[in-house]
Amino acid sequence: xxxxxELSFNPNSVARSLVMRKSRLIGVLIPSMDNKFISDFxxxxxxxxxxxxxxxxxxxxxxxxxxxxxxxxxxKDKYVDGVVMMASNPKPHQIEFxxxxxIPAVFAGHTDSTKQFSSxxxxxxxxxxDATRYLLQNGHCKIAFFGGPDIYQQIVERLSGYKQALxxxxxxxxxxxxxxxxxxxxxxxxxxxxxxxxRKDRPTAVCCVSDMVAIGAIRAAExxxxxxPEDISIMGFDDISIAKAYRPxxxxxxxxxHELSVQAAQMLLSQIQQKENYVRETRILPHExxxxxxxxxxxx
Amino acid sequence: xxxxxELSFNPNSVARSLVMRKSRLIGVLIPSMDNKFISDFxxxxxxxxxxxxxxxxxxxxxxxxxxxxxxxxxxKDKYVDGVVMMASNPKPHQIEFxxxxxIPAVFAGHTDSTKQFSSxxxxxxxxxxDATRYLLQNGHCKIAFFGGPDIYQQIVERLSGYKQALxxxxxxxxxxxxxxxxxxxxxxxxxxxxxxxxRKDRPTAVCCVSDMVAIGAIRAAExxxxxxPEDISIMGFDDISIAKAYRPxxxxxxxxxHELSVQAAQMLLSQIQQKENYVRETRILPHExxxxxxxxxxxx
DNA sequence: CTGTTAGCGCATTCAC
DNA sequence: GTGAATGCGCTAACAG
Numbered sequence: 001x002x003x004x005x006e007l008s009f010n011p012n013s014v015a016r017s018l019v020m021r022k023s024r025l026i027g028v029l030i031p032s033m034d035n036k037f038i039s040d041f042x043x044x045x046x047x048x049x050x051x052x053x054x055x056x057x058x059x060x061x062x063x064x065x066x067x068x069x070x071x072x073x074x075x076k077d078k079y080v081d082g083v084v085m086m087a088s089n090p091k092p093h094q095i096e097f098x099x100x101x102x103i104p105a106v107f108a109g110h111t112d113s114t115k116q117f118s119s120x121x122x123x124x125x126x127x128x129x130d131a132t133r134y135l136l137q138n139g140h141c142k143i144a145f146f147g148g149p150d151i152y153q154q155i156v157e158r159l160s161g162y163k164q165a166l167x168x169x170x171x172x173x174x175x176x177x178x179x180x181x182x183x184x185x186x187x188x189x190x191x192x193x194x195x196x197x198x199r200k201d202r203p204t205a206v207c208c209v210s211d212m213v214a215i216g217a218i219r220a221a222e223x224x225x226x227x228x229p230e231d232i233s234i235m236g237f238d239d240i241s242i243a244k245a246y247r248p249x250x251x252x253x254x255x256x257x258h259e260l261s262v263q264a265a266q267m268l269l270s271q272i273q274q275k276e277n278y279v280r281e282t283r284i285l286p287h288e289x290x291x292x293x294x295x296x297x298x299x300x
Numbered sequence: 301x302x303x304x305x306e307l308s309f310n311p312n313s314v315a316r317s318l319v320m321r322k323s324r325l326i327g328v329l330i331p332s333m334d335n336k337f338i339s340d341f342x343x344x345x346x347x348x349x350x351x352x353x354x355x356x357x358x359x360x361x362x363x364x365x366x367x368x369x370x371x372x373x374x375x376k377d378k379y380v381d382g383v384v385m386m387a388s389n390p391k392p393h394q395i396e397f398x399x400x401x402x403i404p405a406v407f408a409g410h411t412d413s414t415k416q417f418s419s420x421x422x423x424x425x426x427x428x429x430d431a432t433r434y435l436l437q438n439g440h441c442k443i444a445f446f447g448g449p450d451i452y453q454q455i456v457e458r459l460s461g462y463k464q465a466l467x468x469x470x471x472x473x474x475x476x477x478x479x480x481x482x483x484x485x486x487x488x489x490x491x492x493x494x495x496x497x498x499r500k501d502r503p504t505a506v507c508c509v510s511d512m513v514a515i516g517a518i519r520a521a522e523x524x525x526x527x528x529p530e531d532i533s534i535m536g537f538d539d540i541s542i543a544k545a546y547r548p549x550x551x552x553x554x555x556x557x558h559e560l561s562v563q564a565a566q567m568l569l570s571q572i573q574q575k576e577n578y579v580r581e582t583r584i585l586p587h588e589x590x591x592x593x594x595x596x597x598x599x600x
Numbered sequence: 601c602t603g604t605t606a607g608c609g610c611a612t613t614c615a616c
Numbered sequence: 617g618t619g620a621a622t623g624c625g626c627t628a629a630c631a632g
């Protein structure tokens with residue numbers, strides 16, 4: 001130990017990885033970086049894993065399936081000890097790859113319906129159901145939906161929650177009130193809004209798949225001389241930090257981002273420790289509606 | 301080659317790194333993740349490096365010097381081929397470490413005043429000078445400054461640009477109009493605003509170190525029944541995407557984020573290729589003022 | 601309990 | 617040209 005100090009020896013992690021087939025590295029696949037929801041998740045995850053001496057390798061897949069698979073291979077090559085998958089909904093070839101290579105993995109914000117890997121998620125369908133019901137309970141009966149890319153299971157589930165709530169309140173689903181976009185950023189919400197708000201028969205409320213879409217929608221409403229929430233109520237989803245700071249404050253569904261992250265870390269860690277004995281599980285965490293200024297009751 | 305196909309052989313990158321002392325990995329040190337400015341930078345950087353078959357290892361230092369050094373050591377251990385330093389202003393022990401370990405490095409958004417490493421940056425002093433001058437030219441003569449942590453060289457430079465502009469317009473610097481905060485997020489701008497806007501002798505404008513601070517300031521103004529920009533003009537800095545979408549649109553200084561990133565990548569790449577022959581250089585890129593709704597002229 | 605050795609999977613070098 | 621040796625820095629297994 002004295003000699004270690006004297007020569008300031010420090011073990012070479014690459015050589016160690018080579019023989020150990022371990023790296024104390026955890027890969028995290030994320031769909032993008034420009035989103036408070038994701039950065040909060042990663043921040044918490046890093047903190048949790050760091051406690052156990054793991055370093056996080058953040059992989060931004062930019063929502064590209066090929067990049068996703070490239071990263072998975074890279075991570076395998078690097079002998080990562082585990083992977084947190086939050087980039088997209090589980091795909092068969094990914095599951096197969098992870099299974100074959102015996103890489104511990106956890107899906108976060110997504111549910112592996114094959115149950116081959118653990119997942120932590122919220123009930124996206126129920127969450128959007130609650131959002132829609134909140135509007136219905138406040139007297140809205142004509143509610144538009146600004147959707148996102150339907151390649152995401154979560155988005156599909158959210159839409160079905162919306163439809164379910166309408167059905168439960170005896171309102172027929174009107175396809176002309178559904179606006180599809182290829183992404184869920186400000187621009188998409190703005191474009192959908194510009195189309196919708198120019199209609200004579202505009203609704204009294206709109207449900208958005210994300211807070212960013214909601215911000216775009218609010219901008220579009222204002223550009224059409226509509227006041228939010230007086231003329232139109234706008235509901236967000238995610239509760240990113242800007243949702244509270246925006247004017248008006250955005251009424252939205254909060255995902256328990258911190259809990260999602262902590263549990264993902266813990267599940268992955270115990271999977272790494274317990275190896276074959278690990279019992280996979282699917283956890284659904286509670287969401288919460290954040291009532292702020294972008295929605296109001298309508299008098300019938 | 302036939303056999304390679306048949307056995308679907310794929311070279312082991314860890315073993316390769318061990319013997320080559322290279323990894324085709326580039327480390328990127330960032331101060332946080334929750335910022336469009338940073339995520340845009342990283343996105344572009346990844347794209348540029350990916351073209352040359354390099355993978356990016358994103359390290360979130362959370363503005364902690366120790367974490368920063370830990371990552372630097374980790375990166376050295378992993379035999380990264382180079383490092384992009386955008387987490388904080390260059391510190392002597394980092395420079396020494398990089399120099400000693402012969403790790404190619406580039407500072408982005410920061411300038412290495414020792415000139416031992418290359419840098420790409422904007423002129424933060426001139427940028428804030430221009431922002432302040434814009435307000436002065438629009439008739440404002442009492443302008444507050446919402447500053448951030450002075451541990452950042454950029455922030456110090458921005459403050460000095462503000463002071464310089466005032467001086468050039470024959471206005472004495474009034475320390476009571478300078479509000480210091482430990483971070484530059486929405487909350488800090490809000491707190492500074494709540495203090496300032498309750499004063500009887502409030503100014504007609506405020507320069508903020510970041511767009512997030514500006515958003516907080518706008519919120520505070522509104523909570524004090526002040527209209528932006530009618531009662532008070534608020535100037536941002538960075539031009540993050542929300543600056544345009546916010547209401548009112550935030551007049552701000554745009555950093556050429558894409559160019560910053562592309563040039564950082566190119567400089568690092570040529571440094572890696574040219575080895576000892578590489579000539580270090582310091583590049584300063586032009587900024588731009590984005591005129592939007594949060595500032596207006598004042599009639600004297 | 602200390603000392604030696606084999607081998608992780610590659611690139612490099614030298615011999616053929 | 618092809619083939620066999622050496623070593624990158626470590627861990628694990630084994631011997632003394």
